[in-house]
Amino acid sequence: MRVFKMKKGNIVPFLRSLEEFGEVWGPVKKGDNYVYAHEDPEKFDLSALRTLIPAKKFFLPQKSTILKFKNGNWYTHSDCKKRVIFGLHPCDIHALNIYDEFYTRVYEDPYYKSNKEATLIIGLSCLPDEHCFCNLTDTSTVEKGFDLFFTELEDKFLVWVGSPRGDDILAKRSDMVEDITKEDIKDYIEWRKRRENMFKVDLSFTGLPEIVSASYDSDIWDKMGSACLSCGTCTMVCPTCTCFDVEDEYDIRADEMNRNRKWYSCMFREYSLVAGGHNFREARAERLRLWYTHKLVGFMSEYGDPACVGCGRCVVSCPVGINVLSIVRALTGEKNDAFWAKTEVKQI
Ligand code: SF4
Ligand code: SF4
Numbered sequence: 001m002r003v004f005k006m007k008k009g010n011i012v013p014f015l016r017s018l019e020e021f022g023e024v025w026g027p028v029k030k031g032d033n034y035v036y037a038h039e040d041p042e043k044f045d046l047s048a049l050r051t052l053i054p055a056k057k058f059f060l061p062q063k064s065t066i067l068k069f070k071n072g073n074w075y076t077h078s079d080c081k082k083r084v085i086f087g088l089h090p091c092d093i094h095a096l097n098i099y100d101e102f103y104t105r106v107y108e109d110p111y112y113k114s115n116k117e118a119t120l121i122i123g124l125s126c127l128p129d130e131h132c133f134c135n136l137t138d139t140s141t142v143e144k145g146f147d148l149f150f151t152e153l154e155d156k157f158l159v160w161v162g163s164p165r166g167d168d169i170l171a172k173r174s175d176m177v178e179d180i181t182k183e184d185i186k187d188y189i190e191w192r193k194r195r196e197n198m199f200k201v202d203l204s205f206t207g208l209p210e211i212v213s214a215s216y217d218s219d220i221w222d223k224m225g226s227a228c229l230s231c232g233t234c235t236m237v238c239p240t241c242t243c244f245d246v247e248d249e250y251d252i253r254a255d256e257m258n259r260n261r262k263w264y265s266c267m268f269r270e271y272s273l274v275a276g277g278h279n280f281r282e283a284r285a286e287r288l289r290l291w292y293t294h295k296l297v298g299f300m301s302e303y304g305d306p307a308c309v310g311c312g313r314c315v316v317s318c319p320v321g322i323n324v325l326s327i328v329r330a331l332t333g334e335k336n337d338a339f340w341a342k343t344e345v346k347q348i
Pocket of ligand 2: 227228229230231232233234235267317318319320321322323
C-alpha cells in the first residue's frame with residue numbers, strides 16, 4: 001500500500017477538488033451530534049468521532065424506491081448518485097466491509113452494489129473517547145475498504161492509498177502530496193502508541209460466541225427485556241445492522257405504485273409476526289437475544305468476525321443502557337452499572 005503525506009493546508013482544496021467526482025459529504029456538528037452533510041469542506045469537523053447515523057445510509061438509504069409501477073408496467077428505480085464520503089473512521093469502514101459481505105457475497109443486491117461503486121470512500125483517523133472499544137473488536141485500524149485513508153498527525157496528514165481509484169485521484173493532484181520520510185514514519189508510530197493508550201473500555205471479548213451461546217436460557221435476557229422499550233434505536237444507529245422491509249405505496253387515482261425499501265428493526269414487535277397472527281418473538285427478551293446472538297455468534301460462524309465494530313453508538317444511544325458492553329458484562333459476571341442488571345423482573 002502506497003503512503004504519501006499532505007500539508008494540513010491542502011486538505012480543504014483537495015476535498016473541494018473532488019466535487020468533480022461527485023458530491024463531497026463529510027462530518028459536521030448538528031446540535032449535540034455529528035452528521036454527514038454535503039457542505040463546503042471548510043465546514044467539516046475533523047475531530048468528529050461517531051456520527052449519529054452511520055454511513056450505511058448512503059448505501060442502503062433509510063427509505064428508497066426500488067420499483068415503480070406505471071401504465072401497467074414495473075420499472076426499476078434508483079436514486080444512485082456519485083458521491084465522496086470523507087471522514088469514515090476505521091470502525092465505520094470495517095462496518096461497510098461487513099455490509100459488502102452481507103449484500104454482495106451470496107445474493108448480490110444491485111441497489112447496494114451500484115451505490116457502493118458510485119462512492120469514493122475517504123477514511124480519517126480518530127482518537128477514541130470513553131465509549132469506543134474498537135481495540136477490543138480488532139477494528140481500530142483498517143487495511144481495505146477505502147480509496148484513500150488520511151491519518152492526521154500534528155503537522156501533516158499521512159495518506160494511505162487503498163484502491164486504483166484512490167491512486168488515480170492522487171496522481172491527478174500530485175502537487176498536493178509529497179513522499180514520506182523516515183521522520184514521518186517515526187511520527188506515525190508515536191501517534192499510534194499515544195492512540196492505543198487512550199482506549200478506556202476494560203472488558204474481555206475472548207470466547208464471546210461460546211459464552212453467548214451457552215447463555216441462551218440465562219435470565220439476563222428477561223432482565224433486559226423488562227427494561228427495553230422496543231424503540232429500535234440500537235438497530236438504526238448500528239453500522240452493521242442490515243434489516244429492511246419492503247412496502248407498496250399505491251396512488252389509486254393515478255394507478256401508479258412505488259415499491260419502497262426502508263430500514264426495519266428486529267426490536268419491533270411486528271418483526272416476527274406472521275400471517276395467522278403468530279409471533280415467533282413476542283417477548284422483548286426474545287428479540288434482544290436474537291439481536292445479540294446474531295451479532296456475536298451468527299455472524300462469527302458465517303463470516304468469521306462478529307458484527308460489532310466497537311463504535312459505541314449503541315452505548316451512547318440506548319435510553320435504558322442496553323448495549324454490547326452492558327450485555328457482555330452481564331453475561332460474563334463482570335461489574336455492570338446498568339439498572340436492569342440489578343432487577344429481578346421477568347419479561348413475558
Ligand atoms: S453493536 Fe453497538 S458498538 Fe457494536 S457496531 Fe453496533 S452500534 Fe457499534
Ligand atoms: S435495547 Fe435500547 S435502543 Fe434497543 S430497542 Fe431496547 S430500549 Fe431501544
